[in-house]
Amino acid sequence: MAQRTGRALQQDRAVQTRKKILNAAAAVFDELGYGRATIADIVQRSGMTKGALYFHFKNKSAMAAAVITAQIEGMSGIPPHQLALQQLIDTGYLLAYQLRKDPIQRGASRLAMEQAAKDLDTKRSNDLWLELVTGILTEARRQEELRTSVNIEELAWHFVASFSGIQNMSQTYDGRMKLTSHLKVMWQYVLPSVVDPVVLAQLELDPDRGERLANSLSSSGS
Structure with a gap:
């Protein structure tokens, strides 16, 4: 013993x-x-x-790869929601909040923007996010939350690319302090064109959800 x-x-x-x-x-x-x-x-x-x-x-480079992997693993504890699209929204808000607080999230996001490093796989971060978002959207399609015209792979690419650009712009202009608000604007413009209207009315877009989720995950892990 x-x-x-x-x-x-x-x-x-x-x-x-x-x-x-x-x-x-x-x-x-x-x-x-x-x-x-x-x-x-x-x-x-x-x-x-x-x-x-x-x-x-x-x-x-092994440390960089581990940081990128840890970023995605940090999203795995989000409580499940009956609406897959709410899960996607919450994932975005949680990441937006943690980009102001968590060194892993901040470091991984900086690594994803690197272009000149020959020994760093700069696609890895985006590939992992595309896999995560595609999985959530696939479940949303199964639950008939998306409009029938939506191409899941195209929408996943759009969401990942848009978030990357938004967080980069927010870092430049406001130190990511308004990132959750910028993200809400993206949801408000994009979601009506891809989400079933009945489901859309049920989605919660409150930017404070990211902080609440982070606090909940921190409490459950302590």
Whole structure:
């Protein structure tokens, strides 16, 4: 029993160490960009040794890939909703809120905008988001929430591309402080053209949903 307990504590410490390094890497990527960020910067920010960093991550590109994956994983805890489109709206609002607070979300978004890094797969973030949004829209189609004329793949691409552009513009003009409000405007213009009118009347577009969801997820995880 003592041996199992000791092993469990060791595994827990390893998980916490990896999380600390990943948060530090995300913060450095957000501030400096992938090209300017160095292993030394991440080591200093994390407070860990270089040996600990290399135990968990082979190199800088592996850390970047892990940050991008963690961004999507951070969306997995959203409570299910009977309307798939409300799930999509809530996902957008939660991400918009966390882009102001969470180093993983901020770092991943900065990485998605990188263009010159040869050892970084800049498509990975968009591909993961396209997969997530397409899955939600597919469920919305199954539940007859979408107009019959909607092409799911085209709409998913439009939503991901639009959010990316909106958050980039918001970062430039208001430090993402008005991002949820900008997102609400996008929903108001786009949703009526793709959503069944009966379903549209049931959707909640309150921008404060992102903060409420974040607080709920934080409470349930504590």
